[in-house]
Amino acid sequence: MAVLGGAPELIALDVDGTLLATGFAVRARVVAAVRAAVAAGAHVVVTTGRTLLTTRPVLHELGLTEGHALCSNGAVHIDVARGEPVAVQAFDPGPAVLALRALFPAMIFAAERVGVGTWATGHGPGEFSIGEFQLVDHQVLSSEPTPRLNGWWPDGSPEEMLRLLASLEVPDASWVHGEFGPWLTVSRRGVSKGWALERLRRALGIAPDATLAIGDGFNDREMLRWAAHSVAMAGSPDDVLALADEVTGDVAEDGVATVLERWFG
Structure with missing residues (x-):
């Protein structure tokens, strides 16, 4: 990153309100930006409150065929190539x-x-x-x-x-x-997007200062605190905006693409 000495190597992207508007497809410019980041060697990790089943279509839209995804607010870790969980943090409800x-x-x-x-x-x-x-x-x-x-x-x-x-x-x-x-x-208790991303960062051997996260909701707060560079979508709640290093445009403005194109345009 410009202020951290290089392009992000681990990129965490929320889904609803970030990658797409719920009920709609991911916009073409965002898809292109995500694919460019992957082609450059970055680990793009869809990090969402959605279930495994409802995350799979988003991975397909983005053209992600390998790597990692984190669902259920970090409680389910998916092997993207297989579309199956490799770790599940369950609890007694x-x-x-x-x-x-x-x-x-x-x-x-x-x-x-x-x-x-x-x-x-x-x-x-x-x-x-x-x-x-x-x-x-x-x-x-x-x-x-x-x-x-x-x-x-x-x-x-x-x-x-x-x-x-x-x-x-x-x-x-x-x-x-x-x-x-x-x-x-x-x-x-203790499981969150940020918690799961830190486990993944350590497993991948990525430096803490090479991490980027983009989100918009209350369940993204730990993820934004975790990232070396955190980005909130325009229109996010005030206490989410307060955690971000910067604010990008909303989904209709291709906010995720605006950020990624800085390094992967």
């Missing part, structure tokens, strides 16, 4: 479900079943279009470890959810709330 039901009796839960689909206690917003979707009760949903537990509070507000979550204590779990609406994602 039972205690979190019990604690959250006490705070939000009407909360709808969805637990990821890696490479299979989703168990859910009801219908709510989410990317369940790929894989099995099975309605289950709380007991069944809590019966197997999962890398990602989503909670949606129908008719609630984000502000009230945050107020109530201040009293949430689940010893083996961490959680992050969404930017839009009363929902949250629970993972194994």
